[in-house]
Structures are given as structure tokens and as C-alpha cells.
Amino acid sequence: MSETPQEPEQPEPGQDAAREPALPTSLTFRITPVSLLAVLAIAVCATPLATTAGPWALLIYLIPLAIMVWILRTRTTVDPQRVAVRTFFGGSSFGWDEIASLRLNERRWLKAVLHSGKEVRLPAVRVRDLPRLSAMSGGRLPDPTSQE
Numbered sequence: 001m002s003e004t005p006q007e008p009e010q011p012e013p014g015q016d017a018a019r020e021p022a023l024p025t026s027l028t029f030r031i032t033p034v035s036l037l038a039v040l041a042i043a044v045c046a047t048p049l050a051t052t053a054g055p056w057a058l059l060i061y062l063i064p065l066a067i068m069v070w071i072l073r074t075r076t077t078v079d080p081q082r083v084a085v086r087t088f089f090g091g092s093s094f095g096w097d098e099i100a101s102l103r104l105n106e107r108r109w110l111k112a113v114l115h116s117g118k119e120v121r122l123p124a125v126r127v128r129d130l131p132r133l134s135a136m137s138g139g140r141l142p143d144p145t146s147q148e
Contacts, residue, residue: 023080023135023136025079026077026078026079026136027077027078027079027132027133027136028075028076028077029075029076029077029078029122029123029124029125029129030074030075030124031070031071031074031075031123031124033071035071036068036071038067039064039067039068039071040064042063042064042067043061043064046060046061046063046064069088070088073086073087073088074086074087074088074123074124075123075124076122076123076124076125078133078136078137079136080096080136080137080138081095081096082094082095082096083095083096083099083112083122085120085121085122085123086123087121087123092120094112094114094120096137096138096140096141097140098114098115098116099112099113099114099115099137099140099141100113100114100115101113102130102141103119104127105121108126108127109121109122109123109125109126110122110125110126110127110129110130110133130143130144130145131143131145131146
């Protein structure tokens with residue numbers, strides 16, 4: 001009782017064999033969670049000072065706690081309609097049509113330059129993410145890697 005292997009299905013003559021993959025509903029760019037290991041190292045290194053210098057020295061643990069909250073909260077989420085930026089103290093959201101251009105700052109992070117002239121930093125979005133950002137914008141932002 002052995003089964004014979006079946007032939008893989010061939011695409012019909014009218015179908016494109018090399019279809020582009022479907023876009024996800026949204027993309028989220030975050031600071032890598034591996035950075036939390038640095039927070040742990042800071043907390044461990046602060047422990048001798050925090051435990052021997054008196055009760056007020058325990059406040060030194062607020063530093064790694066603030067860094068951890070910053071890592072976990074900071075992100076840029078894009079979908080086909082909007083760009084949502086979330087930072088440590090707040091956030092903003094704007095549509096793709098409001099973006100006039102993108103600007104690269106001195107640390108290789110991207111900033112969205114809006115038609116109003118306002119610049120919004122896009123946390124955790126790097127130059128290497130431009131092709132994915134372009135795909136999510138539906139062509140409203142050009143992909144620099146596809147231009148010759």
C-alpha cells in the first residue's frame with residue numbers, strides 16, 4: 001500500500017508564475033530587543049552603588065528603567081494609509097500624502113519632511129528599510145534601490 005507521489009500543480013496559462021508576494025497589513029520598525037541586555041548590564045553594574053550608598057541611591061535604578069521603557073515604547077508603524085510614530089513622551093500620525101520627502105540625519109536615521117515644513121523623526125527606520133517603506137507607501141515614496 002504505497003502512494004505514488006503527485007505532480008506539483010502547474011500554473012494555468014493565464015496566471016503569472018512569478019507573482020509578487022502580498023504586502024503585510026502593516027510594518028513596525030522597533031529598536032532591537034537585544035538592547036535590553038545592555039539595560040540589564042547597567043542595572044547589574046548599578047547594584048553595588050545602589051545598595052551601599054543609602055536609600056536615596058536606589059533611585060539610580062530609574063536610569064535603566066527609563067532606558068528600558070524607551071526601547072520598548074519607541075517605534076514607527078506604517079500601513080498603506082498612514083505612518084504612526086511613537087516616542088518616549090508621545091507620538092504622531094500622518095498620511096503618506098502629507099510627506100514631501102525623506103531626509104537622512106547625521107546618525108543615519110530617517111526623518112519625514114511634511115508639506116507643512118515640519119520634520120518628524122522616524123524612530124528605528126534606517127536607510128536599509130527604504131525598499132519596504134516604499135512598498136508600503138504604494139509608490140508614493142520612490143524606492144532608491146530600484147532606480148538606475
